[in-house]
Amino acid sequence: xxVLDTNVVSEITKANLSPNVGEWFERQExxxxxxxxxxxxxxxxGAEKVLLGDRSKRFFEGLDSLMGHHFMGRILQLDQDSAxxxxxxxxxxxxxxxxxxxxxxxxxxxCLANGATLATRNTKDFEGLDLKLINPFEGG
Numbered sequence: 562x563x564v565l566d567t568n569v570v571s572e573i574t575k576a577n578l579s580p581n582v583g584e585w586f587e588r589q590e591x592x593x594x595x596x597x598x599x600x601x602x603x604x605x606x607g608a609e610k611v612l613l614g615d616r617s618k619r620f621f622e623g624l625d626s627l628m629g630h631h632f633m634g635r636i637l638q639l640d641q642d643s644a645x646x647x648x649x650x651x652x653x654x655x656x657x658x659x660x661x662x663x664x665x666x667x668x669x670x671x672c673l674a675n676g677a678t679l680a681t682r683n684t685k686d687f688e689g690l691d692l693k694l695i696n697p698f699e700g701g
Contacts, residue, residue, distance in 0.1 A: 564595045564637065564672050566681035567603040569697055585680075585697035595677065597637040599667040637671050646670035650690065661686065 565573075572582045639647070647663070647670040654661040661669070665683075669690050672679045678693040687694055 562595055562675060562677040563589065563593055563680050563695065564597050564668070564675075564677045565600065566668060566679055566683065567600045567607075568682040569680050570596065570600060570604060571607075572682075572698075579698055581700045582697045585695075591631070592635070594632070595635045595637055596632050597668055597671045598639050599664045599671070601636070603664055637675055637677070639667055639671060640674070643667065643670040643674045646674055654689075657689075659689065 569582065572578050573586050647666045650666045650669055651661060651663070654666070665686050668679065669687055669692050671677070672692055673690070678695055679687060680695045680697050681687065682696060682698045684694045684696050
């Protein structure tokens with residue numbers, strides 16, 4: 562099970578996506594790829610903030626297609642266990658002097674609670690969390 566972070570989802574929807582990401586994505590079995598609710602929130606926020614007007618509408622239509630067709634039944638939610646783990650992650654990171662955003666803590670907690678690997682460009686944001694990470698932007 563691999564959860565796609567926001568930066569990976571954004572990249573795979575581009576016309577001129579990174580060759581490394583494209584090759585990585587092609588090697589994956591679709592049924593092993595998941596999204597999670599904080600990623601959907603970040604995508605929605607980004608679209609509303611940046612892609613105003615017709616482009617935003619097209620983006621939301623594409624997002625609906627992504628959720629309803631490509632990832633149907635594979636969108637992980639922030640449940641009670643994940644919510645409690647989010648709080649622990651944030652507190653521990655703050656105590657150690659390493660900040661983490663609420664969204665990233667939620668994504669990490671959902672992955673940890675479900676035994677999932679996180680595919681992200683921002684691996685440094687998740688270091689030290691006992692979370693399995695993949696960076697599709699790196700070749701190899």
